[in-house]
Amino acid sequence: MRITRAVMKKIIPWLFLTPVIIFIILSWVAPVALTLYLGFTDLSIKNFLAFIRDFFTPEVHITLENFEKIFFGGDPYLPEVLKITIIYVVSVLAINAFYSLILSISIAYFLKHDYLSLFLRVSWLLPRITPGVIYALMWNWFIDPRYGMLNTLLSLAGIPKEMLPQSWLLDKPYSQILMIMVNGYIGASFGMIVYTAAIKSIPPDLINAALVDGANEFQVARHIIIPLLKWPIFFVVAWQTLSLLASYEQILLIWGAGGGGGYAGIARAAGVMVWALYSYSKAFSEYQYGYASAISVVLVVVGIALILIYFKLFGFSRLMAPSKVEV
Amino acid sequence: MVKVVLKEVSKYFGKVRAVDNLNLEIKDGEFVALLGPSGCGKTTTLLMIAGIYKPTKGRIYFDNEDITDLPPKDRNIGMVFQSYALYPHMTVYNNIAFPLKLKKTPKHVIHEKVVKVARLLRIDNLLDRKPSQLSGGQQQRVALARALVKEPDVLLLDEPLSNLDAKLRIYMRAELKRLQKELKVTTIYVTHDQVEAMSMADRIAVMNQGKLQQYAEPNILYDKPANIFVAGFIGNPPMNFIEGSIMEVNGEYYFDSGVFKLKIHRSLGEMISSKTEEAILGFRPEHIKLVTTKAPNAIKGIVYVVEPLGRDMVVNIKVNDTIIKALASPEIQLTPGQQIYIILDERKIHFFNKSTGEAIV
């Protein structure tokens, strides 16, 4: 059989895409399907062994109980988790999408010194290129009430001793502030990469024209730079909400290091139990696999709904061009 | 409405001397054209006057007030950028209104002024559009409207008409000139186009490689170019140049190119030879008389190519290895290969010092 050029042209892209598609199926579609299935079961430590031996074991029952528990108040702690998750996502998002915007404009525009600007940009990248475990450890040292630098620095800054927490890890709301700082510092670098690239791609003549038209530096930022960053801002907000909703690694790494009742207990006591971590702890410290899966399913559904809303609002193709400046 | 003075202004970008020791005075209400080839520092000069670039050296004055360190917003300048620099996220209306909004002008005054200037520039039907929906020429007029609307003291125009079609360009030239005279706004106008500069400007500053070559009225640039660069840059087709030396034979002076000898007036010859031995002879194509029969003190050549231009024609004449361009009326019948004689009017020839390029007469 002769394969024509046209056919080859159609086949070759798929040939290259196949490994990726297989990878996506194995790493995303399959787990989601499995989670979805488990969400409708009563899988727990009691029937786990049987389930491992036989996927279709009669000991695992199909049930709606998990979702009833989530939506009809069967889990009294869940509203608290929801509240913490919202605080977490909204505040870290504020840092990652908006505080990082202010930082980027300061670094890439107000700061006329090129090398200093480069240095600052790199220093904000440090947490992102530091391995997560080391980053968490550094925070643990930093916040240690006796040996850490944080309390020392704060008292040097004139904050009275009584206002400093005994333990940054455990005392609310300090623990929650810590949670936001830890994640905000990492996440801000993402927005900064996108924003500084976009700011640097604004034609200098536009800014010069605004200056000649009578704008001061702040008016340039407000009337020219920020409106031109509309799409990068939308992109960062969309991307960050989704990744924040599903993230819990840093919280787990920092609050999971404590002894005693295990990370689940500590995170709960510290008020840093976000939705994704709650699911994780239900599964791996309380072994309620079915219920944990149901919690995750809710997260996946919320995530997909958000993606659809974002695509609808901002247009798919525009979101796919991250550093686009509207010129 | 101010006088603009640049005193020994230089701007270096690393090793590049974009502007080098520029002295320029633009009178109150004057229309000055900055003319020069690409990369000669025209835009850089404007941006220094606007306050975007700080001069590496030198000072800039508006009406005797040193404004070198004043930020752009306090200079009340209107500028049209070479790239137009319209704000892509604003409508045409908001683009034009932007300088007024920054001045906190009342809304209804803004509206009046925007509509008025838009009508003047024939863009009043485009006010709702975004810049990306405009043609190059329309964008240029919006940029012009934005510069004019704030009633600036100094108007800086960086090739504001380069993208218009020939007809609109001629209309806009006249309109701009009329407007400038009416508003009496001190204007600096950057262009590559010598016809534009000659027809619009009160005075023209010719620049090359960051240096001012000559600053004078258009007819003086044409009649008395200060050096070989200006002579070659102004005029189309450009001036003919022939290298040679001045020699004296029995009290008579000749310009000797090696191929032909041109007798010149004694006083002229003495003056040139007192300054240099090696000289360059320059004459404009339009100052050449062509005859078909031998004449005294005429240069013999051969017709090479004839380019008809409608009203006139450009005759390329080969004199040994040099091509000389002459402007002639199409009545003379010329065929390539034909012998021809060039007669020069001594009052309209130029001599330049070969080593410095400076004009001698």
Ligand SMILES: Nc1ncnc2c1ncn2[C@@H]1O[C@H](COP(=O)(O)OP(=O)(O)OP(=O)(O)O)[C@@H](O)[C@H]1O
């Ligand atoms: N920001 C800059 N950094 C470095 N070099 C520059 C910069 N701006 C201009 N130059 C250089 O300075 C010289 C003058 O540039 P300028 O833009 O003033 O030329 P111009 O006369 O406006 O040319 P054109 O007619 O092409 O617009 C050029 O050699 C240019 O490469």
Ligand SMILES: [Mg+2]
């Ligand atoms: Mg230029």
